Amino acid sequence: MRLEHSPSPNHDARRHKVDLLVLHYTGMQSGQAALDRMRDPEAKVSAHYMVWEDGRIVQLVEDSRRAWHAGVSSWNGDDDLNSRSIGIEIVNGGHDFPLPGGALPPYPDVQIDAVISLAQTLVTRHDIPQSRVVAHSDIAPKRKIDPGEHFPWPRLAAAGIGLWPEEASGAGCVWMGGDPGGLNRQLGAIGYDISDVSAALRAFQRRFLPDAVTGLADARTLRRLAHVAEAYSGTSTSSPQA
Structure with a gap:
């Protein structure tokens, strides 16, 4: 896996051990616009990595540092998730820049292959539990919706990244009221x-x-x-x- 390096000034010291992987989409008109924003000290946002549509991977912040990507968020009762996580921005216009007609822009196969390769490396390097591979929308549900319902989570899970229980059929055992x-x-x-x-x-x-x-x-x-x-x-x- 080859990395390009385009350092961002937007980082500080970690306060916790890394145990979380957070996936985002950029939600901007282009990858370059997203990269420029994450390298702008006035923006005060960043991520550790960005994955282009063609599969190129850029590292902006070293894993040892606290990138500013998660914002106000929590998971399993933990907060300050910037200190606990590695953030990957995936170039995709998402809900902010849909295709003509309103459909969400697809994630190209080569891009997802690169995300999987990067995520496999990070999960192994930092011993991140599969239950702590999350979407930005998972950790900040009141304000974020990325990487979106069009993101191929089953494909990542098939490669050992995150959990994807198959959908149960039939009535099953469910909570249906009364509690x-x-x-x-x-x-x-x-x-x-x-x-x-x-x-x-x-x-x-x-x-x-x-x-x-x-x-x-x-x-x-x-x-x-x-x-x-x-x-x-x-x-x-x-x-x-x-």
């Missing part, structure tokens, strides 16, 4: 901040039910939530309620 805390517990078991449950649920759907980002706790969402929470927690989820 108002059940939904919260399952979102929390995955790692979401549940101070705004609706936002956390949308973030969950964006990651694990990308064709149904509604914020509604329908039967399919609850079934999927129970399955994913079980995979993340390693324990059985709550019993079904009629």
Whole structure:
């Protein structure tokens, strides 16, 4: 894996050991615009790496330093995620710069291959648990939606990057009401901040039910939530309620 180097001044000292990998899209009109912004000291934003559409990888901040990419965020009760994480920006216009007609711009195969190669290196280097490979939207559900519902999480999981339990079929064992805390517990078991449950649920759907980002706790969402929470927690989820 070859890296280009384009240093950013936007970093400071870590306060925690790295144990989190955060994936973003740039959400700008071009990769160059994103790179220029992350290298601008006035912008006060950065990431450790940026992956271009053609698979080129640029390192902006050394892994040992705290890049400024996560903002106000939390996961599994941890905060100051900039200190705990490596941030990868993936060049993609996302929701801010969709294709003509409104579709989200695809991630080219060569770009995703590069993201996988980089992520495999980082997960191994820093011993990052698979449950702590996250989207920006996962850790900041009230304000972020990247890398978007069009990001190919199953493809990464097949390469050993992040968790992707297959979607359960049939009724399954799900929380269907009668226990108002059940939904919260399952979102929390995955790692979401549940101070705004609706936002956390949308973030969950964006990651694990990308064709149904509604914020509604329908039967399919609850079934999927129970399955994913079980995979993340390693324990059985709550019993079904009629």
